[in-house]
Amino acid sequence: MSTELASVSSARLLINFLNQRFEAGFSPPQASGGAFISSDGDHTLGIYVAPLWEEDGAWDAHLTKMESRLSSGGGSFLLWVPPRAMVPGEEPDASFFVQRVQAGVSSLPEDARTEVTFPVTLKLAKLREEGGYASVIGGLNRWWTRITENVNGTFHVDSTAIHRLTQDGEARERLWSDIGSLSHSIDVGQAANFDVDDSWTLQRLHDSDSRSGVAIVAAPPNIDPTDGILVRRSVRKRLAAANEALGALDVDLRVVGLIGSYEYGELETAGATVKAVNSDLFSRMEVVSILADGEVRPTFLPKALPWS
Numbered sequence: 001m002s003t004e005l006a007s008v009s010s011a012r013l014l015i016n017f018l019n020q021r022f023e024a025g026f027s028p029p030q031a032s033g034g035a036f037i038s039s040d041g042d043h044t045l046g047i048y049v050a051p052l053w054e055e056d057g058a059w060d061a062h063l064t065k066m067e068s069r070l071s072s073g074g075g076s077f078l079l080w081v082p083p084r085a086m087v088p089g090e091e092p093d094a095s096f097f098v099q100r101v102q103a104g105v106s107s108l109p110e111d112a113r114t115e116v117t118f119p120v121t122l123k124l125a126k127l128r129e130e131g132g133y134a135s136v137i138g139g140l141n142r143w144w145t146r147i148t149e150n151v152n153g154t155f156h157v158d159s160t161a162i163h164r165l166t167q168d169g170e171a172r173e174r175l176w177s178d179i180g181s182l183s184h185s186i187d188v189g190q191a192a193n194f195d196v197d198d199s200w201t202l203q204r205l206h207d208s209d210s211r212s213g214v215a216i217v218a219a220p221p222n223i224d225p226t227d228g229i230l231v232r233r234s235v236r237k238r239l240a241a242a243n244e245a246l247g248a249l250d251v252d253l254r255v256v257g258l259i260g261s262y263e264y265g266e267l268e269t270a271g272a273t274v275k276a277v278n279s280d281l282f283s284r285m286e287v288v289s290i291l292a293d294g295e296v297r298p299t300f301l302p303k304a305l306p307w308s
Contacts, residue, residue: 003064009078009215010049010291011036012205014257016111017296018045018287022305028211034245043307046251048242049291051259052234052270053219062089063216069098070105070214077105079116080201080293081218082139082164083225083261101202105214108204113294115168117197120161124182125191128154139163139198139263143176150180153188164263166199203294217259225261226269234258235273239281239288247284252307255287257296265295274299 011029015038019026026045029036036047066087070079079101081087088094097118104116122140131154136144138159147157157179165172175196186192219225238258246254260270270290274282282288288300 003060003067003215005067005211005213006063006078006215006217007049008036008211009076009205009213010217010257010259011038011047012076012211013078013203013291013294014047014049014255014289014296015045016206017289018255021301022308024305033248034241035249037249037251043252043305044250045253045255046246046249047255047257048245049257049259050238050241051217051219051261052231052238053223053225053261054230054234056220059218059220063087063218065089066094066097067214067216069094070101070216073106074212075105075108075110075207076205076212077108077214078203078205078294079214079216080203081216081261082198082200082263082293083219084221084223085163085198085200085218086221087216087218101214104202105204108202110204110207113201113203115166115199116202117166117199119195120198121193121195122161123158123191123193124179124186125156125158126153126183126186126188127156129188130154139165143172146172146176147179150176151183153183155183155186162196162198164199164201166197167264201294217261219261226267228269228273231260231270231273232277235270236277236281239274239277239285243281243284253287253305254285255289256282256285257289257291260290260292262292265293265297268292268297271297271299 025040026038038045134147134155136157139162140159242256260268262268268290290297
């Protein structure tokens with residue numbers, strides 16, 4: 001896992017999900033070899049969590065250093081960094097990052113989520129008077145049709161500075177309208193900048209006996225963690241490791257959480273990849289879930305706990 005705190009916090013997120021889903025009372029995770037265990041007094045879970053990307057020692061050390069600066073003042077938090085986004089290490093960007101995250105932490109209640117925003121500048125360029133089309137590169141690419149609907153002429157949007165647009169539907173609609181209005185003031189061959197927020201998910205876990213701090217879940221920015229080949233290779237590797245780690249434990253239920261880096265939970269594709277690999281890799285796992293953008297998305301989940 002990228003950091004020790006992120007590993008523990010991700011396991012806690014998965015336990016919280018199971019407690020809510022099955023009205024159970026499993027305790028916070030305790031490390032046991034390469035996995036975690038959690039008990040409700042009568043039965044024990046074995047939990048294995050790992051990221052779906054190759055780990056990078058220098059990157060992990062950088063995240064650990066930043067986590068040490070993010071004093072939570074009590075409480076357990078997870079900050080989900082979107083794909084290819086950078087957690088700054090140089091000043092003044094590092095201090096600005098800390099200030100933004102701590103502001104989100106300070107007002108967040110238990111079991112709640114918010115978005116930490118980082119202002120970025122994008123560029124809109126007009127290529128031709130004719131047509132009604134916008135080509136978009138970067139984080140707004142998936143919404144090129146909505147942008148196209150609001151412009152007259154042919155435009156190019158450079159949105160490489162943004163990695164995750166807010167989930168607020170009204171804010172999104174205002175942005176499309178603002179881009180449309182801006183497009184009317186640009187001549188052919190000219191460009192204009194506009195500001196928008198890069199919005200990263202921050203969540204607070206249930207605090208009872210949890211380890212406090214702000215855990216950062218982030219893939220190294222120099223890789224594409226959604227690349228299909230990388231995900232398939234990582235799924236096979238992590239499931240094999242989960243079998244080894246959980247097979248060494250005397251537990252009643254084996255639980256796996258594979259951590260994906262996606263802009264939004266609903267975009268994760270790793271669950272389908274799990275189902276497509278050799279079933280021997282997950283046949284001994286009662287629960288396999290993808291953890292993405294603060295969500296637990298079950299791939300395999302029993303309808304009830306086996307001892308119910």
